[in-house]
Amino acid sequence: MNLSYENSFEIQGGNFKKAGDISVQIKKVLQNLGVPRAILRRVAIAVYESEINIISYANKGIIHIQVSPETVSIEAEDEGPGIENIELAMRAGYSTATDKIREMGFGAGMGIPNIINCSDTFNITSEVNKGTHLTMIIQLTNNQEEKN
Amino acid sequence: MTLFEIMDILDAKCLVGRKQLNMEVETAFSADLLSDVLAFAKAGSLLLTGLTNPQIVRTASILDIAAIILVRGKIAPDETLRMADELEIPMLSTRYILFETSGRLFMNGIKGCVERVGSDTYVTL
Ligand SMILES: Nc1ncnc2c1ncn2[C@@H]1O[C@H](COP(=O)(O)OP(=O)(O)O)[C@@H](O)[C@H]1O
Ligand SMILES: [Mg+2]
Numbered sequence: 056m057n058l059s060y061e062n063s064f065e066i067q068g069g070n071f072k073k074a075g076d077i078s079v080q081i082k083k084v085l086q087n088l089g090v091p092r093a094i095l096r097r098v099a100i101a102v103y104e105s106e107i108n109i110i111s112y113a114n115k116g117i118i119h120i121q122v123s124p125e126t127v128s129i130e131a132e133d134e135g136p137g138i139e140n141i142e143l144a145m146r147a148g149y150s151t152a153t154d155k156i157r158e159m160g161f162g163a164g165m166g167i168p169n170i171i172n173c174s175d176t177f178n179i180t181s182e183v184n185k186g187t188h189l190t191m192i193i194q195l196t197n198n199q200e201e202k203n
Numbered sequence: 204m205t206l207f208e209i210m211d212i213l214d215a216k217c218l219v220g221r222k223q224l225n226m227e228v229e230t231a232f233s234a235d236l237l238s239d240v241l242a243f244a245k246a247g248s249l250l251l252t253g254l255t256n257p258q259i260v261r262t263a264s265i266l267d268i269a270a271i272i273l274v275r276g277k278i279a280p281d282e283t284l285r286m287a288d289e290l291e292i293p294m295l296s297t298r299y300i301l302f303e304t305s306g307r308l309f310m311n312g313i314k315g316c317v318e319r320v321g322s323d324t325y326v327t328l
Binding site: 072074075076078079082092096099100103104146147148159160161162163164165166168169 | 235236237238239240241242256258261262264265266267290324325
């Protein structure tokens with residue numbers, strides 16, 4: 056397998072109609088690259104939850120994805136309100152989602168916990184009134200344990 | 204069980220994917236909350252839902268959901284049907300409510316894709 060790919064995708068905050076569009080695109084590209092199914096699914100979930108969060112809470116953002124023979128790295132960086140209490144935001148069930156987000160079927164406070172569950176390495180930094188930056192790494196090699 | 208048999212059990216219509224009705228499924232997940240679908244549904248399962256927006260199709264595609272069954276007689280908007288067609292996810296519609304739909308499939312051998320969530324799923328402050 057000759058895995059090598061890098062690309063960035065811009066996401067517009069509040070564009071609910073398009074929510075998930077970029078994640079579906081990225082999944083397709085990685086599938087064509089030959090990323091194994093179980094790993095592909097974890098990448099897709101992490102990207103999708105990140106995309107939904109940028110659309111739901113931020114003004115705009117970028118999802119950067121890089122695939123090497125060893126890892127898939129995802130960066131989700133946005134300009135927006137940021138997160139005041141990161142520890143709280145990471146808890147399953149915690150959500151500040153608006154009615155609009157809930158109407159679409161999201162806002163159960165399971166997004167960030169799900170991203171953590173799908174990632175081998177996860178990091179989040181956020182600054183109030185500036186933005187939020189997620190880093191997710193998923194190993195392509197030595198991945199014995201089936202996550203998710 | 205094939206989608207054909209499922210259509211029979213649920214007296215369902217096929218909205219998308221007439222050519223994929225030979226597909227075999229063994230498990231399902233029922234929810235009207237996509238967040239929970241994303242957190243708990245497994246690849247290859249049926250998704251039973253009352254939601255009809257395009258996000259159900261994108262969510263199903265992300266998770267490798269086998270097929271979507273709309274309950275309570277819901278008819279999805281064209282945009283959703285087009286997306287299901289494009290992403291090749293069969294979509295059925297039944298007039299049974301979610302409880303009845305799940306129950307009838309369960310009685311016929313379809314199992315939940317997870318039985319229950321872990322005791323550590325939600326931690327309180
Ligand atoms: N990119 C972001 N910018 C600002 N706040 C965010 C962002 N992502 C998440 N949050 C905050 O963290 C909370 C939990 O996020 P998440 O686990 O995805 O659940 P949900 O989106 O269902 O509320 C959100 O309700 C929101 O308050
Ligand atoms: Mg979220």
